[in-house]
Amino acid sequence: MISAPDVVAFTREEELEDELYREPPLPEEYSVPLFPFAGHGANPWAKVANSKFSRDFILISEFSEQVGPQPLLTIPDDAKVSGTFDLNYFSLRIMSVDYQASFVGHPPGSAYPKLNFVEDSKVVLGDSKEGAFAYVHHLTLYDLEARGFVRPFCMAYISADEHKIMQQFQELSAEFSKASECLKTGNRKAFANELEKKLRDLDYTRTVLHNETEVQKKANDKGYYTTQAIEKANELASVEKSIIEHQDLLKQIRSYPYRKLKESDFHPYEPECALLDQPNVGCDRDPTASDPAETPLYTHVPSYTPKLIKAKSAKCFDKKLKTLEELCDVYFFTQTLDQLHQIERTFRGDVCYLLTEQISKALLKQQTVTNFLFEDVSCLDERPPEKQYRGCQGHSHYARDGKCLEEFPAPTVVISLGSYKSSVECVPIKMEQEIEDSQEPQMSESVTFEHQENLDYLDADLKGSISSGESIEVLGTEKSASGLPKSESQASLPVSPSPQVGRSKVGSRRTVSEDSIEVLSTCPSESLIPEDFKASYPSAINEEPYVGDEEGGLHFTPKLNPDDADEQEDVSNQENLMQVDSACCIGKESPNFLEPLPDLGHKPCDEDGVVRIPPQPYRASEPGLHGTFGSFPSHDGISGGLLPYELDSRYLAGSREVSKSSLDECSDSTSYMSSAASTCSDRTPSPAHPACQGADRHKKKAGQNALRFIRQYPFAHPAIYSLLSGRTLIVLGEEEAIVKKLVMALSIFVPNCGLYAKPVKHWVTSPLHVVDFQKWKLIGLQRTVSLAGVNVLHALSRYSRYISILDADSKTLRCPLYKGSVVSRLADHRTQIKRGSTYYMHVQSILTQLCSKAFLFTFCHHLHLPISEREPEESVVSRRMNFLKLQLGLVNEDIRIVQYLAELLKLQYLEDPGQGVSPLLRFDYVPSFLYKI
């Protein structure tokens, strides 16, 4: 809800504004040049022609032992997406940075070939020339026919937005790990099958050879062995050795899951939906288990006829390598593809949208007391992105007491921002809490890729040093397994134990090299992070700006050399002081950042515009390094400091308009055009959670319908008031489609009564009863002329005190009067909002305000209970009313809304977990009025 382009959330505009005026003007040298592309387009979101592909996609490549790196497939599988982007070339690049310890073969001192169960490696690569940045997930699959039994593959999420990759690293990593695990599970099974077949072959061969030898022995009466016999014996020996080797391999591959399962962080791939039609997938990790119900998907082992194996099966290059599908078993392959499609959908859209979505979800999740009211809790309940999860957990300082958070969601908002921010590092919300000491990362981290690209151009133009067409940068790697750094193969990598150092080295190298592959950041293993975090926590917060600094320095201080460190330190310190007011330019919804005004030109540029943020912050950095890399005045300081959530809707919208053309048919805009007759199509850029995708579509559509409703019906306000105050609204009409559409539109205003589905009944044809009003708060009701219809109407008039009736046919509304102010903000018929999803978010933000008011009201002790024992009830009542009116600023009927929400909160809080909320019907004896158009 925060991501509504029309809504600026979590900023305190007044304060920032004050600061803007309090701050003395900046010296000349700190003034920021105007936004370089202000002249043409003036839209930082406009896709620069740099990238040759139209949108993010997933690429699977293989390092083929025959032809070298080659792209296998892309997701979405659409030539338009990759466009002119050279997949072959990019495959070459991403496959060239495989850090995996993919050593398989005869290790020294081992008699048999050893399968090395390597961990996947996760790297972020950037190719500034191609304008492509990629999260690259390397994995190896086993193939009996391959060299060393391994086939290196990689899956890459390619985006033109570097920051998206960096900031979503955790999520990408988690999702791709799942997909990889799926592939590998299938591969292990297939490999085991393959081995079994091979063993049968060998066994058969051995028998044949044995027989031949015996025959020869018998035939041989000369007493000495012929060369033929010796050859045969050798052959037999080698076959036997081969059998032992293969048996060993089989044992290894079968023992894999058990070894792995002991490791706590290993999550085996669990087929979810497949269990129904695939009775044997449960055994997929145990190929030895006899499975009578084996489906034809898998090669039925017993039916296999062994073949004779030629003694010298030449490793020839003309043999056809197995396809990925063959390697992984069709079922698992399709599963993986589904997962990858899901990933593609999940991360579709602008990074600012993704981030805000994640933030708001994380925040909502913490509002355990109130979030059920207007949110789909089932969506929140889903596994949160790993990053957020850690963000909330790792910070024991803030989230020390879960109960605290539960009870006091209001402070939690601030808190969680802080904790989220400091752990994730790419969340640009920080002002509320630490406005004084760390502004910089926010700026830097919120840079969107266009700036980055612009900047790349700029740099290229200005310095010439980065203009290398061959530059590809490794922006980050991550090892998922804690044990891996110990692997010997790691030693050869240009990764130093301390990522900071590694980065700085490479960073400086970058300035001089033209054709180098650069590792800009590496990530230590995940498991190390939390501890480091805790240990270094207090300093981590303070040092955050420096981290940002440093990284900025890495990238944008080509002229800097470490000798200047001391001088630079002063500068950067000064800059850090100035950073406070850099918030000014971002602290408000400023449309002028796009056409930078002169008065904004004096803004400090210390935030160094574009910062490479490592996917995982490593905060235990040595203080000595902090000042080393002073920041360089960047050209897009202003836009660089732009926070995603502060983007003015118009511009964001504009950018979407631009990018819309590049959207394929998957985009929601087309799919909804027909059904909802939407006048204005919009897309939901990237639903963060797969299962909530439908919900997101629904939200968008509902928002669109709601928008139409408030424009069409002048009496929308009292209708919405009815819903918000818990009075059941009946939408009465003859035509189901019309009624359902209205119900859908209005459903976004209906508070939930519990953790279950919204109390909305879309279509009813039978007469209503009081039980229905207890259960449903919004009902679509059929109007018929039949006798049954008369009964329906009779029931309506009988229970009229409990309901408001919206007659869709005659366009009338019968409901109580509303004179409050909340609903008019909620449903302004002159609103400039045009998109359903935007409007939905607008509604959600106002409803969240209401929720927080209701929360305050509910949990203020003295508002409900006497302060002293002798205090009469009347004074409590008057105190309560005063609070509602004065403190919460509620007028007239708005009080009723908050009171109703408060009752729901109470009921929910008091709910007996086993029982569920007992359905209550609360009502008022208030007169209704008839509204007509």
Next chain:
Amino acid sequence: MTKSSVQTIGEEQVQNPYTELLVLKGHQDIVRFLVQIDDCRFASAGDDGIVFLWNAQTGEKLFELHGHTHKITAIAPFASSDASEEENHLILTASADRTVIVWDCSSGRQVQKVSCFHSTVKCLTVLQRLNVWLSGGSDLCVWNRKLDLLCKTSHLTDAGITGLVELPKNCVAAAVGKELIIFRLIACNGGSEDWNVLEVKRLVDHQDNILSLVSVNEFTFVTGSHVGELIVWDALDWTKQASECNFWDSSVHPDAQPEIKLSQSPNEASVQHLTSDEECVFAAVGKGIYVYNLQMKRVIACQRTAHDSSVLHIEKIPNRQLISCSEDGSVRIWELREKQQLPAEAVPTGFFNMWGFGRANKQANQAAKKMQENTPVYFLDLVGDLIGHSSAVQMFLYFGELGLATCSADHLIILWKDGERESRLRSLTLFQKLAQNGDLQLKF
């Protein structure tokens, strides 16, 4: 036209405290009886033969008592008489399957079942003082707490006893058809556990079946019959103290509205239910409610058509208020108010004429008009109505500030509650729970 004669109150009901309702589902047939067990529990029973125990505060279903195979015809609570004993609440239920079952309310278990009846027991009365209970069917049986049959009368009538009311001096009055029979329990051999029951007197003053009887105090009890006779009896010597006949018959009043007259059927005048406080007897007569003052021996206020159809149950609640429920599915709250003006000016408009009392009563008592003028005159004012049931509301139970439970032919029980109070209580519980969870301490 008759319909419009019912007073309506509209949607604004300032005095109606019931702003929250809870629907209790469980019964599968008409719910006819509600009986209070203690301060916060009640039992419900009806045609499905199931007895439910409910928590009146939370609406929680405590027990579901199965045992009867036919509809339940009578229900009575049987609290432990001995104070030293631990609280042991029993309820008795009689059913058309000719059994009576004693249930333990704390465990929800069937304590004992009596199935030696020759006919359906239609009424049950507990004589708390004597620690016995009576069952009335075609004969009257006296039982002790252990369900021993102490004594019984001879077969009285096939129709059976329809009502029982306890009278002083170990007497009970039983309504048998048109007759009112007084029985006396006599202890034989001086033993407190040995009782004999004797018919003492038969009163045959009613012209039609006695439908309702109520004990007002230790000196008075009142009976009402199907044709609208109301007789006030002396509880000690069983003499008729006063009677009102046909005073609600509009045909007596020449200026009564003809529409009302047309709609009058014998059923319209039957005294469905009686209740009383020290001063007055409140009678549910047909669609109307009548307030009969025992001292003045006349109807002091009435609401000729209080409901759209027959009033089934009526109860006096504090603050001079009265609750009635009716076959029309509504429950109405009335307040007995003193009229400030002179009676003649009390009915200024035609609409208010329909309210019934002032004028009708005035004319009914024209002879006494002069005397009336200096006595206070009352009227019943509708202060609220409760709409929730979709069918006849059979009965209700007033739980004081806990609320009101109504049962209906639509198989539902509705708990009506004061929303303000409930909200306050919830806040209280909320903070209790917060304190209990230790969430009130700041942990930052």
